[in-house]
Amino acid sequence: MKKLVAFLALTLAISAAWGDAPSTPILISADKISAGDTAWMLTSTALVLMMSIPGLALFYGGMVRKKNVLATLMQTFAIVCVVTLLWWLVGYSWAFTPGSKFLGGFSRAFFDGMTFMHDPVNKLSVSHLALTIPETVYAMFQLTFAVITPALIAGAFADRMKFSAMLVFMAAWSLLVYVPIAHMVWEPTGWLNAAGVLDYAGGTVVHINAGMAGLASCLVLGKRLGYGRERMPPHNLTLTLIGASLLWVGWFGFNAGSAGAADGRAGMAMLVTQMATAAAALGWMFAEWSSKGKPSVLGIASGAVAGLVAITPASGFVGPTPAVVIGLAAGVICFAAATSLKHLLGYDDSLDAFGVHGIGGMVGALLTGIFVSKEISGVENTVMTQFLIQLKGVAVTAIYGFVASYIILKIIDVVIGLRVTEEQEREGLDISLHGESIE
Amino acid sequence: MKLITAIIKPFKLDEVRAAVSDIGVRGLTVTEVRGFGRQRGHTEIYRGAEYVVEFVPKTKIEIAVDDALVDQLIEAIIKSAKTGKVGDGKIFVFDLEQVVRIRTGERDSSAI
Numbered sequence: 270m271k272k273l274v275a276f277l278a279l280t281l282a283i284s285a286a287w288g289d290a291p292s293t294p295i296l297i298s299a300d301k302i303s304a305g306d307t308a309w310m311l312t313s314t315a316l317v318l319m320m321s322i323p324g325l326a327l328f329y330g331g332m333v334r335k336k337n338v339l340a341t342l343m344q345t346f347a348i349v350c351v352v353t354l355l356w357w358l359v360g361y362s363w364a365f366t367p368g369s370k371f372l373g374g375f376s377r378a379f380f381d382g383m384t385f386m387h388d389p390v391n392k393l394s395v396s397h398l399a400l401t402i403p404e405t406v407y408a409m410f411q412l413t414f415a416v417i418t419p420a421l422i423a424g425a426f427a428d429r430m431k432f433s434a435m436l437v438f439m440a441a442w443s444l445l446v447y448v449p450i451a452h453m454v455w456e457p458t459g460w461l462n463a464a465g466v467l468d469y470a471g472g473t474v475v476h477i478n479a480g481m482a483g484l485a486s487c488l489v490l491g492k493r494l495g496y497g498r499e500r501m502p503p504h505n506l507t508l509t510l511i512g513a514s515l516l517w518v519g520w521f522g523f524n525a526g527s528a529g530a531a532d533g534r535a536g537m538a539m540l541v542t543q544m545a546t547a548a549a550a551l552g553w554m555f556a557e558w559s560s561k562g563k564p565s566v567l568g569i570a571s572g573a574v575a576g577l578v579a580i581t582p583a584s585g586f587v588g589p590t591p592a593v594v595i596g597l598a599a600g601v602i603c604f605a606a607a608t609s610l611k612h613l614l615g616y617d618d619s620l621d622a623f624g625v626h627g628i629g630g631m632v633g634a635l636l637t638g639i640f641v642s643k644e645i646s647g648v649e650n651t652v653m654t655q656f657l658i659q660l661k662g663v664a665v666t667a668i669y670g671f672v673a674s675y676i677i678l679k680i681i682d683v684v685i686g687l688r689v690t691e692e693q694e695r696e697g698l699d700i701s702l703h704g705e706s707i708e
Numbered sequence: 709m710k711l712i713t714a715i716i717k718p719f720k721l722d723e724v725r726a727a728v729s730d731i732g733v734r735g736l737t738v739t740e741v742r743g744f745g746r747q748r749g750h751t752e753i754y755r756g757a758e759y760v761v762e763f764v765p766k767t768k769i770e771i772a773v774d775d776a777l778v779d780q781l782i783e784a785i786i787k788s789a790k791t792g793k794v795g796d797g798k799i800f801v802f803d804l805e806q807v808v809r810i811r812t813g814e815r816d817s818s819a820i
Contacts, residue, residue, distance in 0.1 A: 500759045502752055561753050571755065608756025621755060 291397040292457065293367050294377065294404055296384070299391045303401035309531035310399075310406045316522025317413035321349050321420050324519055328512025328574070329424050332567070332620050335504040336697025337428045339705050344423045344435060351436060352416040352443050360415055360444060361408050364451040365396060370460035373452050383408060398456070399529040410526060411451075418447050418475045422674075424620035425483030428493050429694055432702050434687045438677060442482060446673045450474050450666055466662030467641060467648065467655070469538065470527035472582025472634040473666040480627020481670035483618060489678040490687055492617035494694050506566050513570035517546060520577045524584040537645060538584040542577065545596030549576020552600025557608075568604070575603035575625050579633030583640065586648070591640035599632045627667075634663045709804040709816065710778050711770060715743065715797040716789040718767045727788035728771060731780050734820070737770040747795030766797060772807055772820050 326345035333341045352360070362377035377383060383404050385393040394404040419439045426435075451474050453459040454466055461473075468474060493501065503509060524542045528535035553572025558564040579599030580592055587595070607624035618624055638659035641648050648655065681687055688694075693701035700706050716724060721738065728736065742763035749762040773781055782799055790796055809819040 501757070502754050502759050561756070563753070565753065567754055612756060 291400070294382070294394055294396050296392050296394050297400075299385075299393050301401070302393070302395075302403060303530070306399075306401040306530040306532075307403060307406060309535065310402045310410055310526060310529065313522035313526025314406065314410045314413055316519045317410070317417065317526065318349075318519075320516050320519030320523065321413070321417045322346055324512050324515030325417060325420055326512070327508045328516060328570075329427065329509075329620055331505045331508030331510075331512060332424075332503040333427050334501060334697070335707065336699055338504060338699065338707055340432070340698030340702055341423070341427055343432070343703060345420045347432075347436065348420045348423070348439050349416045351440055352419060353412060355440060355443050356408070356412045356415050360448050361411065363444070363448045364415070365398060365408075365411060365456055367397075367456065367458045368452070370458065370463070371449050371453060373456055373458075377408075380408065401530060407529070414471060414475060414523070415443065415447060415451070418471075418479050419443055419482075421475070421479035421622055421626050422482045422486060424622035424626075425618045426486040426490050427619040428698065429490055429688055430486075431685075431687060431689050432698075434681050434685055437681055437685065438486075438687075441677050441681075442674060445677065446482065446670060447474070447478065450478050450669065453665075454662065461662050461665060464661065465648075465650065465655070465658045467586055467637050467646070467659065468582045468634065468662065469585035469637075470524045470581045472578070472630045472637065473662050476578045476581060476626040476630030477634065477663060477666045478630075478670040480623045480625075480630055481667050482674035483622030484616070484627060485671050485674035486678055487616050487618045487623070489675060489682065493619060494691060496617045503567060506570075510566055510570050513573055517573055517577060520546075520581075523577075524581060528585060534585050534645070537588070541584050541587055541589055541592035542580050544589045544592040545580035545583075545599070546573050546576040548593045548596030549573060549579065549600035549603075552576075552597040553604045554600075556601045556604040561608075571607065571621070571625060572600040572604065575599045575629040578603075578626055578629035579636070582630070582634045583637040586637055586642060586646040587640045588642050588645060591636075591642075595633060595636045595640065598636065599629045602632050603629050631663055631667070635659050709772060709774055709807060709820065711772050711802040711804045712778070712781055712785070713800040713802070714769050714771075714785050714789065715741070715766050715799075716769065716785075717791065717796060718765060720789045720791075721767050721769070723788040724769065724785055727784040728781060731777065731784050733771055733773065733777070733781065735771075739768045739770075741766050741768045745795070745798070764795065772804055774817055774820060 322345060326342045330338050330342045357380055359378045362375055363373045366373040366376050368374040383394050396404045396407040399407045419442055453461045454468050454474050456462060520542055521539050525535040525539040528538055550569045550573040554564045554569045557568040576596040576599050579595050583595055603625050606628040607621040611618055611624055638656035639652055641655055742765055744762050747764055749760055749764055752759045752761055785799055807816050807819040
């Protein structure tokens with residue numbers, strides 16, 4: 270009864286402010302915008318873009334061989350540009366406007382209706398998902414998520430995919446895989462959102478999704494020439510460590526920015542992000558130290574990224590102590606996935622996009638169900654109920670992400686071919702695809 | 709005249725340079741090289757993938773000298789480059805037919 274009263278009071282409060290709580294983007298008076306929230310979300314948006322360029326680009330760029338470093342940097346940079354325009358075309362609209370269970374509508378195609386009108390009208394549009402910041406900022410913030418997700422996949426197929434095929438794959442993947450999953454999980458009319466799946470900042474939408482696409486792409490493409498026989502050590506781990514560090518800093522925008530506001534929840538999300546990342550970095554480092562004999566730079570950097578991935582779905586729902594547990598689990602489990610599982614099963618996930626993002630995302634999404642704090646999240650479900658809901662979210666994303674990616678890749682392979690020629694691969698993608706080299 | 713080629717441990721270069729200068733050598737050429745000998749390489753591990761690095765980084769120096777200086781020079785290199793551990797390197801001695809100083813056209817002993 271008490272709950273019902275509270276709910277009614279909340280509904281009334283929202284109704285007083287908004288007429289009815291909006292379920293679609295609307296035009297409001299500019300004075301209803303929060304300057305604090307907007308300032309933080311502008312900042313977060315810039316931070317998340319920095320995760321892709323140069324963060325992820327350097328993280329991956331340092332791990333490949335010298336002959337492929339420019340091609341790897343180029344992939345991330347080009348994906349950022351292509352997905353940006355797709356977001357304007359229809360991506361944002363399909364993801365974040367109400368529609369069916371699986372996809373939003375066309376109302377914001379070409380950002381139509383997303384507006385700001387200066388004095389004396391002084392109105393602007395806001396998303397129904399973030400009522401205190403301009404919709405322009407919300408759409409930009411979400412854009413930075415949409416660009417980094419496909420860029421993560423590139424780690425799985427490094428060193429061997431045609432640039433043209435990659436552009437087509439990323440464009441198709443963005444609209445046919447990322448956008449529907451984002452809608453299903455984050456938009457209130459979406460299927461998994463309505464089912465109660467908790468994904469604060471993208472454990473399913475971003476990481477499981479990209480990880481499964483990565484697994485599909487390294488299976489469809491096959492191994493790198495000479496894999497297992499030739500030396501393929503990272504050419505510059507300094508770049509990789511700088512990249513991992515930029516990812517870590519940028520991730521505060523990713524997770525704390527997912528509060529959509531400059532508030533207590535954003536602060537908690539930031540705190541738990543730091544805890545989980547440190548725990549995971551150490552977890553990977555000690556696991557490696559004890560089993561392989563030395564604590565490596567690549568190991569601690571990989572562990573940090575695994576922790577960032579795993580805390581992503583949990584960040585707005587859990588407290589700091591569970592965050593440490595989530596981080597440790599992610600560090601150790603992802604270490605096992607990247608060093609043992611991969612070699613055991615024999616797929617060539619070159620830079621461990623699946624091992625770190627797919628596995629780390631699953632660890633995080635499932636543990637979110639176990640550690641979700643009622644106090645922080647307001648979620649009332651029992652642990653078992655929520656765990657099963659999370660399992661459903663993980664399974665749907667993983668299966669859809671894998672199957673859809675696999676089909677898209679197969680089609681592209683038949684039509685234009687996915688893989689570079691053997692000669693191009695031997696020579697290196699920098700020279701053969703881009704006509705440049707760092708030597 | 710002889711051409712002395714020595715493969716040494718990279719961190720010994722400065723000591724060798726000082727030692728050969730002391731006996732009157734007026735110039736030498738240095739190259740960074742890789743190779744293997746009795747010293748074994750090392751293993752690198754990246755996310756569980758192990759690579760054996762068989763070619764060890766070494767420094768190669770080349771010095772042209774008059775016959776009279778050869779033994780003294782070899783002694784100087786041995787003394788300055790030696791650590792007593794495997795991997796200290798080797799010295800090769802070749803006959804040298806001609807030496808020309810490009811700037812002046814001087815030849816042989818006066819060009820060294």
